[in-house]
Amino acid sequence: MVTIADVARHAGVSISTVSYVLSGKRSISAETEGRVRAAIRDLGYLPNAGARALASSRSNVLALVVPLRSDMYLPVLMQFVTGVVTAARAHEHDVLLLTQEEGADGLRRVAGTALTDAVIVMDVQQHDPRLEVLRGLPQPSALIGVPADPRGLACVDLDFAASAASCVAHLADLGHRDLGFVGPPEPVYQRGTSFARRALAGFTSALRSRALAGAGVPCTPDYRGVRRALAELRARVPGLTGLVVHNEEALPVLLDVLHSDGLRVPDDLSVAAICPDQQAQSLAVPVTAVAIPAEELAADAVRAVMRELEGVRDRTVRLRAPELRVRASTGPVR
Amino acid sequence: MVTIADVARHAGVSISTVSYVLSGKRSISAETEGRVRAAIRDLGYLPNAGARALASSRSNVLALVVPLRSDMYLPVLMQFVTGVVTAARAHEHDVLLLTQEEGADGLRRVAGTALTDAVIVMDVQQHDPRLEVLRGLPQPSALIGVPADPRGLACVDLDFAASAASCVAHLADLGHRDLGFVGPPEPVYQRGTSFARRALAGFTSALRSRALAGAGVPCTPDYRGVRRALAELRARVPGLTGLVVHNEEALPVLLDVLHSDGLRVPDDLSVAAICPDQQAQSLAVPVTAVAIPAEELAADAVRAVMRELEGVRDRTVRLRAPELRVRASTGPVR
C-alpha cells in the first residue's frame, strides 16, 4: 500500500507538503506542486479513507435512507437514488445506503460512529420518529419531502400544491369547469405522506379560487381500482371533462381503461398528470404533465447538506416550482 | 464525543480491555466485562469508524455496484439490493452504493482508499472490463451473475439453464410436446447478459434431450412486442401448447394478450415462467414458475465475501438449484 510518506519521499518534500497539495489549504509553489503530483501519479497513490476520516473528522460519506419496501413508485425512487449518488460524487462524497428498516437506530449508529458526514432521508412521513433523531444529530441532514413540522430541518420537494394548481389552471384555461383528481391509494394518505395531501389540497384550493366544480378520489393502480375511481368521480362531478392524475402507476391503466371504454383523450376527457417526464412522454397518448424533478431534488438535498458542512446554516423548506409541459392529452372543452 | 478512553475511565479499566471486550479477541472476566458494558451503555459509546478502520485495516463497509440505469426489472433489482443490505448488516457491515457509471475507476477508488472491505457487483456482462480490476483487488469480491470467464472470481446466480429445463420438464410431464420460449428483448442478448443466454440454452437442450419441438424468441415488454413474439412462435412451432416465459415485464402483458385473444390458460395454452415468486402469485392467473431467489442470492454473495474476509478462499461459481412452484397456469395438454 502506498502512503503519503511514500509520496513525500518520492517527491523530496515533507508529508505535510503533500497533504497541503492535496487539500489546497496552504499555498504551495508551482514547482513543488508539480513534483508532488507527479509522485502521486507515478505511485498510484490514493489516500487512506480511514486515516483521513480520523484526522479530519470528515468521512466524505453521506448516508441515504431509502424506502426500499415502500409502495413508492420504483422508477422515481431510482431517479432519486441516482441523483443523490451523482450529486454526492460531484462533491467528493460517497453514498452509504440505509434502508427504512434500520430506522432511527440506524441513523444514530451511522452518525454516532462518524461513518457519515451527513444524512439524506427520502419519503418522510408527517410525524416521523426519525425527525427527532435528525434534529439531535451533530451532522447535517436533508429530507426529500416535507413533514408536518419541518422546523430545524432542511427539506426539499416539488411544490405539489402548486403542481396540482397548475394542472387545474391549464384545464380551466381550456374551458374545463368540472374536474376530477385521481390520487394515490388510500393507505398513502393514511400514512400521512405529505406530498399526497399537499397535491390534493392544491387541487381543491385551485378549484375554489377559480370557482370550478370538482372532487378528488384515491385510486389503486389496477383496472378495478381505476374503474371504481372513475365511477366515483363521475358520480360526484356531473359533466366531468378534465382529470388531474397524481398516481404514476394508475396513469397508464387509466388511459387504457378510457380507451377501451371508447373515450377519446383529449376529445372526451382531458388528462393532466403529476408524474415523471419520461413516463408522460412515453404513454400511448403523451400526457400534459408537471414533471417530478427527481434528479434536481436529489441535487438540492445534497447541496443543502454540503452547504451546511461548509458552515452555512440554512435549514428551511425549499419547494421547486412546477413546470407544466403541455402535450396531447389536454385540449379545449367541447 | 465519547471515546474509548472515556469508557475505560468510567469502568476503571484500561483502553485495551475495553477494546477486547468489544472484539472478544481475548478473554475478559465476567465481572470486568459487565462493568465495561455498563459504561458503554451509560455513556452511549459508539466506536469511531475511521479510527477503527485505520487501526484494524477493516472498514466494515462493502461496496455494492448497482446497474441503476439498466433495463433490469426494477422490483427484482430492489430485492437484490435489500438482500445485500440485510445480509451485510447481519455481518456488521454497511453498504456503499456505487453506480454502473463509476465503472472500473470507481472500483479502484473505493478499494484503493480502503473505503470498503469487499465488493459485490450486480449485472455483470460476459466480457466486463471490471472483471480484471476485481481480480487485481486486494479486497474480496463477489458477482451476482456469471461472466464468460469466471476464473478467480466468486460468482452466485440462479441456475437459469436448469430453471428453463425444469419448466420444460414440467410441461413435458403434462404431455406438452410443442413449446415456445419467450425471452428478454434482443438488446439483452446482444449485451451478452449471461443469464438470458443460459436460460435459452437450458430450454433448447431440454427440448433436445426429451425429443420435443420448440423455439425461442426475444420479446419487448409491450403489447406489440408480445403479439409479435407469439406470432413468431406460432409460425415456428405448429401446434404450440406450452410456453416458458423468461421476461418479467412481458409476462403480465402476455397473459392479458392471451386473455383478450380468447385463449384460456392453461386450457388452450400452458404458461410456465422464470420470475419473482411474488409476481407469479399476484397475476390474473397464478403462474407456475421458477422463482428468482433474489434475497438468497444476495445473501450468498455477501456470505462469499465474508468468508473470504475470514481467510477462506473459495472463488467459485455457485448456482442455486431452481425450485418450480406449480400454480394454475399449467395443466395437461388437451
Place this chain on the structure above:
DNA sequence: CACATCGATCGAAGCGCTTCGACACCGACC
C-alpha cells in the same frame, strides 16, 4: 515446592492522515 501454564489485564506502539505553530527566506518600506 519449584516450575511451567493459563487467564486476565495493562502499557505502548503504531495505523496514515491533517493541521498548528515555527521557521527561513524574500522583497518592500521608511
Place this chain on the structure above:
DNA sequence: GGTCGGTGTCGAAGCGCTTCGATCGATGTG
C-alpha cells in the same frame, strides 16, 4: 539597514482505535 509581512515548507502532535508483548496472580504438575 533594520523591520515588517508574506510565502513556502517542515516537524510534530494528535485523531481514536487495535494489537502485540509483558506482567502478575492463581492454578496445576511432577
